[in-house]
Structures are given as C-alpha cells and as structure tokens.
Amino acid sequence: MTLPPPGQPHGAPTPPATVPFDTRPLTEPVDPAQIAASTRSLSGSGGTSSSTAKFAVVIISVAAGLLLLSMVVSAVVGILAGRSGGGLPQAMQLLIIALIGLGALVVARKRAAARAERRFRLDRFARANGMTYQPTFAAPGLPGMIFGLGRGRQATDQVRGYQPRFVEFANYEYTTGSGKNKTVHTWGYVAIKLNVPLPHIVLDAVGNNGLFGSNLPMAFDRAQRLSLEGDFDRYFALYCPEGYERDALYLFTPDIMARLIDNAAELDVEIVDDWMFLYAKRDFSTLDPATWAWLFSVVGALLDKFTRWERWRDDRLSVTASGAAVGRTASPLPFVAPIDSLRPPPGVAAPGRRLARGIRWAPIIIVGVILLPWLMQFVGGFFAVLLR
CATH class of the missing domain: 1.10.287 (Helix Hairpins)
Known part of the structure; x- marks a missing residue:
C-alpha cells in the first residue's frame, strides 16, 4: 500500500522548517x-x-x-x-x-x-523542495475512487512530501476493456493524509464535466447531493452520505468553500477514510513549473484548514466508559469529567464511510434516443405483419 509510515521514512530528506519553492x-x-x-x-x-x-x-x-x-x-x-x-x-x-x-x-x-x-x-x-521521488509504483493501495478500477494499475512520477503532513503528487493509469474496446484511463492525483477519518464526501467539479456530465469514473445517488450557500453550487456538486448533511456543513465552512473556488475549481475532490484526494484527467507530475506552482498553492490553501476538520467527531459513535478512562488522570473533583471523555472517539460510523452508488442516466438516455426511431420502425413492421 502507498501508506506513509508513522514518521519520516528512512532515507527521506529532512527539510528545514521552511523550504523555498524551487522549480x-x-x-x-x-x-x-x-x-x-x-x-x-x-x-x-x-x-x-x-x-x-x-x-x-x-x-x-x-x-x-x-x-x-x-x-x-x-x-x-x-x-x-x-x-x-x-x-x-x-x-x-x-x-x-x-x-x-x-x-x-x-x-x-x-x-x-x-x-x-x-x-x-x-x-x-x-x-x-524537501521531498522524495519514485518513478513507478504498481497498484497503490489507496482508498480513492480511481484506485480500485480496471487492471494494470500504476502510479508514475510520484513526488512525496512528509512535512508538515504526508502529501503525494503523481500520475496514474489503469486499463479497462479488451481488444478494440481497450481503454487506458489516465489521471493526475494529489493524496493528502489526514489525522482522523472523515465521512465520505465527493466534490464533483462542474468546470471539467463532459458531454455526458461528470467525468468521474463512478456515479453517486443523487439523493446524497447537498446544496451549499452562495455560488458554491456553480463550481462543485457536493455529495455526502444521507444523514451527514450537518457534518458536511461543519467541514465546508464559507472560507473553505471560497478557497476551493479560488484555487481548485477545476479539480474533483474526494474525502474518504483519513485521506483527501484531488483529481484531474491530466498529468500532475510534469516538467511544467506553472503546474507545480498551482498544485502547491492548492495544497497550501487547504493545509491550515485541516485543524478544524480534525476536531470533528461522529456523534453516532458511542463513548465507551473504558475508552474514556484509558490514559486519563483523575479530576480534582470527582463529579467533573474531562472534556475529551465526553466526545466520541475519532472515526466514522458505518453509514458515513461510503457514498451510495448511482446510475449514469445521460448516456442511457442518449443511446435510447438514437435507437428509438429504429425500434419504432421495427415494432411497427412487426405489428403490420401480424395484422395482415
């Protein structure tokens, strides 16, 4: 799996507190x-x-x-x-x-x-820039939606940073179909490690949609679509598990929405488990300085907001007495409980861990419209023969 070790990996460069961006x-x-x-x-x-x-x-x-x-x-x-x-x-x-x-x-x-x-x-x-590079990595075991599809899965040109948190920039490809129907799907992605699991949330960027709607490799049940305030819906379609609408509003405050609109309006965003992914159907790890400057600005705009996200807790998880007692020191007053013991543990209840899948209706409708005249002609001819 492409999971980072608990600390700085052996052999990775140890950057100073701040590393100037150098292209x-x-x-x-x-x-x-x-x-x-x-x-x-x-x-x-x-x-x-x-x-x-x-x-x-x-x-x-x-x-x-x-x-x-x-x-x-x-x-x-x-x-x-x-x-x-x-x-x-x-x-x-x-x-x-x-x-x-x-x-x-x-x-x-x-x-x-x-x-x-x-x-x-x-x-x-x-x-x-205080990071590491790996040319290829077969089948990275990440939980994002693009990583479990097709065959021949491979990440290329991985650039990883470890401070102030693990971030991975890479290109990715997988293959579907065979023979004349064989298709190689290419993506660029940024993977950012979070400190706590969060509900499964997808932000489908409107600006990169194609003729048949979303360019994402899977569709989600439209009952999970959540409309946010302001102009956010013009740039992103947000999906969250049913019952987690209030949690999504806690995570996506107006300032975070503004940063996403200003910096990442062409990127699809997925939060799943303790990861955040940014996707686009283009190479991210390139020799183009402007692309790297843009990606670094996107990550930089989000990093300082993760502290609020990591305070989130799922109220659906029960607080166990044993869990609250482990590692706690006795309160001076026996009837005053430590604040942390009153909060649920980090994690996401089962209903919030994965979005429900949906059906892409646009391609089905278009194919149906194309086939409808032929079908009507066939049915008409069939009944004409029966009525003779």
Missing part, C-alpha cells in the same frame, strides 16, 4: 553524465526495474544487429543486381526496411533519453 531543476541545463548516474541510482534503489532495462538493452541490440545485417544484404544484392541488370526493386525494398528499422531505433533511443531526463529532473526537483 529550477525542472528547466535548467543538465549534464548527460549526471542523468546516467541518476538512472543507475534509481534502478539500484528499486525506482526502476533493472530486469526491464536489461530486456530493453537486449531488444535494442538484436534490432541493431538485424538492421546491420539487412543493410549488408541490401548492399550485396544491389551489387549483384548491377552486374546482372535485374533485381533492383528487391534491393530497394531491403534498403527501405533497413532505413525504417534505423529510424525506429533512433526514435526509441530518443524516447528513452527523454524519459531518463524527465526522471532526473523530477528527482532533483523533489530533493530541492
């Missing part, structure tokens, strides 16, 4: 020798697959050998064709094949070099 590693000139050394380091630390790298080297070597052989054969055939006055078309075909193979090899090498440079820059960017 220079994303754009400044780099030394190819440093890129090669970084690639070896990431491979040795498990950041990249050494077996995959070796397999790629073998494939490239074999392709280069076949390319060289085809060029030699092409030259020999050309010479023989010149002597005999025939066979030139065959020689030209071999030459074309050789040139295509050479072009494919050049493109593959350029892509590999670009990928290595990208990883090198992101690794330096992470270190410069």
